């Protein structure tokens with residue numbers, strides 16, 4: 001069953017205090033032209049990972065702006081999500097698991113089933129815009145009447161060097177879209193027709209439970225309660241348990257850092273998303289590697305580490321780490337910087353958009369560089385504070401949610417013209 005996700009209520013006016021006028025004013029103008037429009041967002045999971053994080057805040061804000069937005073999750077059996085994870089990995093360049101005939105049949109059958117459900121929905125003919133997020137639901141359009149709606153494929157991953165077989169399989173499903181959106185220009189596959197390609201980086205919601213301000217006492221109490229010692233230096237990585245996020249590389253770097261900063265603690269905070277069957281294998285590899293090491297803490301959403309806890313980790317860590325090898329945007333980077341915490345991060349995907357040299361943190365390309373950067377920041381509180389403050393300001397200007405809304409509404413306005 002296609003599932004409609006319930007979201008809360010948000011008010012755009014609350015963002016005026018944090019977001020620059022240069023964003024709020026044009027947002028009000030473009031909203032005037034789109035008021036009353038009906039928008040559907042289609043994605044693969046209601047929680048876990050960046051896409052759900054974004055939609056949970058943008059959908060209620062669309063509604064507050066007078067644009068009628070609905071968010072639906074496609075349905076699929078677990079083997080479908082095994083296929084889409086393979087496709088996701090192959091589109092990010094992995095070539096070790098080819099997409100088989102049986103995989104294609106399952107992918108297309110699931111798309112057709114979801115398309116049939118969508119077509120049966122009485123609301124369906126009324127949508128003016130349909131945003132389809134990532135590869136999992138992208139074939140739905142090939143099995144449903146395009147109608148008068150504008151269909152936009154919103155790709156959140158790095159497809160700059162896809163496995164050729166996977167890309168040539170997916171490409172025909174994208175042809176009927178009116179526009180595509182990538183996080184960075186270089187993410188669009190080289191042979192994709194550039195007309196209709198748009199570039200929109202994601203953004204974070206500064207007022208969500210994950211990013212809202214928390215006082216120091218609450219932050220310490222939250223982390224103390226789950227076993228972190230608030231007075232010891234802390235390094236944390238928050239990310240889905242995914243090989244591209246290199247959690248084992250983080251553990252290796254941490255063990256080097258501990259030689260110079262003996263009282264440092266490491267937290268690996270990860271979530272198990274519905275559409276991510278690989279997560280358990282990565283989780284088992286992490287727990288095996290950290291077994292018996294009292295300074296390495298592994299937490300998941302299944303053991304109660306939710307938004308407030310992630311907020312507390314990002315706020316109280318001395319330094320955050322995001323050692324990604326491949327990355328879409330990496331929302332966790334802006335989340336950390338917004339809290340004034342600097343980050344040591346892999347120079348992958350959208351991370352260099354968020355972390356410039358000496359603004360926000362240090363970019364790294366290996367375990368050794370990661371360990372060196374962490375040691376440097378853990379032993380230099382003045383530099384750590386300056387990087388965090390510069391990072392916060394960078395996020396305020398470029399990566400808060402109203403800027404994303406402005407870009408999406410501007411695109412809708414252009415596509416509709």
Ligand code: UDP
Nearest residue numbers: 049050053238239240269270271330331332
């Ligand atoms: N996240 C979370 N709990 C976790 C791990 C991740 O809430 O245990 C959130 C994280 O705060 C961020 C999102 O999931 O908002 C991950 O987005 P990102 O763009 O960094 O990576 P993606 O998962 O989309 O590859």
